[in-house]
Amino acid sequence: xxxxxxxxxxxxxxxxxxxxxxxxxxxxxxxxxxxxxxxxxxxxxxxxxxxxxxxxxxxxxxxxxxxxxxxxxxxxxxxxxxxxxxxxxxxxxxxxxxxxxxxxxxxxxxxxxxxxxxxxxxxxxxxxxxxxxxxxxxxxxxxxxxxxxxxxxxxxx
Amino acid sequence: xxxxxxxxxxxxxxxxxxxxxxxxxxxxxxxxxxxxxxxxxxxxxxxxxxxxxxxxxxxxxxxxxxxxxxxxxxxxxxxxxxxxxxxxxxxxxxxxxxxxxxxxxxxxxxxxxxxxxxxxxxxxxxxxxxxxxxxxxxxxxxxxxxxxxxxxx
Numbered sequence: 001x002x003x004x005x006x007x008x009x010x011x012x013x014x015x016x017x018x019x020x021x022x023x024x025x026x027x028x029x030x031x032x033x034x035x036x037x038x039x040x041x042x043x044x045x046x047x048x049x050x051x052x053x054x055x056x057x058x059x060x061x062x063x064x065x066x067x068x069x070x071x072x073x074x075x076x077x078x079x080x081x082x083x084x085x086x087x088x089x090x091x092x093x094x095x096x097x098x099x100x101x102x103x104x105x106x107x108x109x110x111x112x113x114x115x116x117x118x119x120x121x122x123x124x125x126x127x128x129x130x131x132x133x134x135x136x137x138x139x140x141x142x143x144x145x146x147x148x149x150x151x152x153x154x155x156x157x
Numbered sequence: 158x159x160x161x162x163x164x165x166x167x168x169x170x171x172x173x174x175x176x177x178x179x180x181x182x183x184x185x186x187x188x189x190x191x192x193x194x195x196x197x198x199x200x201x202x203x204x205x206x207x208x209x210x211x212x213x214x215x216x217x218x219x220x221x222x223x224x225x226x227x228x229x230x231x232x233x234x235x236x237x238x239x240x241x242x243x244x245x246x247x248x249x250x251x252x253x254x255x256x257x258x259x260x261x262x263x264x265x266x267x268x269x270x271x272x273x274x275x276x277x278x279x280x281x282x283x284x285x286x287x288x289x290x291x292x293x294x295x296x297x298x299x300x301x302x303x304x305x306x307x308x309x310x
Contacts, residue, residue, distance in 0.1 A: 021257040025231065042310065052231055056258035068258035070231075075207045076182070078233040080254040096252075096260050098235045101180045102209035102226035104252045155257075 020062035024055040024122070024129050024152035028071060036143030043073035043100045043139055045146050055129060055152050057122040058086040069131070076100050077139050081110065088115040089133070099140045111136045114147070127154055179217035179279045181210040185227070185305030189289065196299030210286065210307055213242065217279050225249075225288070227303070232256040234294045236265070243288065245270045251295055265292030269302060283308050 030049045038044045045051070052075075056068040067086035071079045078097030090113040098104050115133035122129055129152040138146045187204040190197055206229045213223035223243055226235040234253035241247055245267055253261040269289035277284060289302035 021259060023257045054231055054256065054258050068260075070254055070258050072228070072231060072233070075228050075230060076209065078228065078254050080258060080260065082260075097254050098209075098224075098226055098233060098252075100209075101178050102211045102224040102235055103222075104224065104235050104237055106252065 021056060022061045022063060022124055023155050024057075024126075025155045026053055026055070026129075026150050026152035027051065028053040028131075028148045028150035031147045031149060033138075033146045034144060037138065037141055037146065039144070040077075040100050040139065040141050043077045045073060045138055045141075045144065049073075051148075053150050053152070055117075055122075055131060055150075058083075060122070060124055070097070071139070073100070073139055079139050081112065081135075083112075083115075088117060089113060090115065095140075105140055108140065110138075128152060129154075177218045178211060179214075179219055179277075180310045181212075181281075181284050181307035182310050183208055183210075183283075183305045183307030185286075185303040187301055188287075188304050189302035190300070192296065192299035195296050196293070196301075199294065199296065200299070200301050206303075208286075208303070208305055208307060210243075210284070212277055213238070213240070214277065217277065227294075229256070232294075234261065236267075236290065238267075243267065243270055243272070243286075249290070251292065253294060255294070261295035263292055263295035263297075265290055265295075267291075268300070279309075281309055 028051045030045045033045050052072045054070045056063050058067045067083040069081045077100045080096045081093040083093050092109045092111050095108040095110045096106050113134045118130045132149045134147045136145045138144045185208045190200045206227050209226040211224040213221050221240050223238040232255050236249040236251055238249050248264055248266050251263045251265050271287040273285045285306045287304045291300050293299045293301040
């Protein structure tokens, strides 16, 4: 996998001011997955699987200049994608979290494509949002490519 | 984006494969919380989460690093101990993702550690742990104690 140095990120290093961030929380459904996805049985993102996801759009409140999208698989693996300046529909995200064994993953480069967010620009007044797209090496599983659709609701706390 | 990739040196990092490591997974409860407002408004006694415990050990297939991951429905925090066993009076390197997508990286300390059995092997069916951690979830001076019985995956 690729390691990326994201430009000028106030990423990592130290505890960020989470309480002032504005996020949307939801669920993602896996629509398609490649055969390699079954390699990690405890979290295999097969078609129809549902994952908790959080969307933290860029440039709102204390959210910073990038969009972060997290996925938690089976409350076992954490896959947090940082999209440089919220680049959509495609790019290479810097991914942080841990795999299904609890092994820390940091700044792992993951290609994504066909990302469509609605609304395209999210404001603090946006009540609901959706996101769909394609992610390679999903959940750090080599060769595991998925497509997904997610629906989000604004978190008010 | 091309801007992002311009002039960056890439280093390859291993992608997780289906290696034969030894991991224990289970439910933990919080038994103790102490700290400032950030801490006590985030954690409370009787909170529950899933824990992944991957202790160090070549015989376990786990190498020299031990990991303890505390995973909720929307956040997670992993404590890494390098070249040492989880035990009291040592430090750990913390890394996590908060419930609002905030990235966490902070060192902390282990002040209490009880494990039964004390010596692990790859055939053990379960292990029970109790651990008290400072700077839990990267929150300064947040002390949390967890307890649980874990099953080998």
